[in-house]
Amino acid sequence: MTKHQQDAGAQAAMRRRITERCDQLGISREDLAAKAGMAPPYLSYLTETAPGFDPAGLLRVAAALGLSYQELTEGRADAAPGQQGRVARPALVRLTEEECWERLGGHGVGRIALPDAEGPTVVPVNYLVDGHTVVYRTAPDAVGACAAGDPLSFQADRVDEQLRNGWSVLLVGTAERPTPPEAAALDDRADQGRPWVGPARQLWIRVRPHRVTGRRIGTVDPSGHLA
Structure with a gap:
């Protein structure tokens, strides 16, 4: 086999x-x-x-x-x-919405999910948190180069090595194209010593969420206490 x-x-x-x-x-x-x-x-x-x-x-x-x-x-x-x-x-x-944003922090690695005729297309992305939105940088001809108004979702999570606990945050919303001044400022943030995978100074996409949800994953011990 x-x-x-x-x-x-x-x-x-x-x-x-x-x-x-x-x-x-x-x-x-x-x-x-x-x-x-x-x-x-x-x-x-x-x-x-x-x-x-x-x-x-x-x-x-x-x-x-x-x-x-x-x-x-x-x-x-x-x-x-x-x-x-x-x-x-x-x-x-x-998680409350505030707790979701706290866990996302200022930057990290997550996934975007885009609708497709055969099911969702999921692509890993580096992201920055900008206000109460998430932005990521991509090439103009890449899968993640959404048009303004396109529906998309963003997810980020962290789980420990033993898969015992962690958290997961999901944003559901629409895509926006930052203005040139906004994109230049985002380029400067992304280039300030942080490792970044993907094309430099090309296209930024903003995920404008209309729903923010999250879950914390813990364990309940035999006495009923949540860890």
């Missing part, structure tokens, strides 16, 4: 686990997407790709289902005798 076949089999098994867990909880895929803080098309896209593509997104799905990351992606192992119900479980906590 090739690696591609193994990956396809693992993804199919994970989708079955999601369906079975949704049936157990009495929720739809749309309900699950809402609990995980993502659009239903992105949830479908996420479960069709390798787990390494967006582990934070999968962790949010797992937490929304009351499963650990490993239980979602690899299957549930039997707990040791006497330990049933005493294992720490992941939990999702909603």
Whole structure:
């Protein structure tokens, strides 16, 4: 069996686990997407790709289902005798809009998602926070070179190495083209000693959000305390 076949089999098994867990909880895929803080098309896209593509997104799905990351992606192992119900479980906590912007900080690496006839196109980008918007720089002929008014989403997240906790922030909005003076100021910010991947002094796109949501991912210990 090739690696591609193994990956396809693992993804199919994970989708079955999601369906079975949704049936157990009495929720739809749309309900699950809402609990995980993502659009239903992105949830479908996420479960069709390798787990390494967006582990934070999968962790949010797992937490929304009351499963650990490993239980979602690899299957549930039997707990040791006497330990049933005493294992720490992941939990999702909603972030306020202010907490979302605090976690985004001033700059970092995130993803933009653009609508496509066959599903969302997701592209990694370096970003800057500019007021209560996010901006990124791209080439005029690149996938991310949106026209003003185009719908798009932006996501950034951080998860620890053990996939035990972290956060994820999602912006849903429309694209804007900064004015030449604004773009020049953004170029200066991007060039002030920060590593930057992508074309210099070309095209900036602003994500003007009309919805800002976020989740903090923690664990609930056997006594019921959220970490």
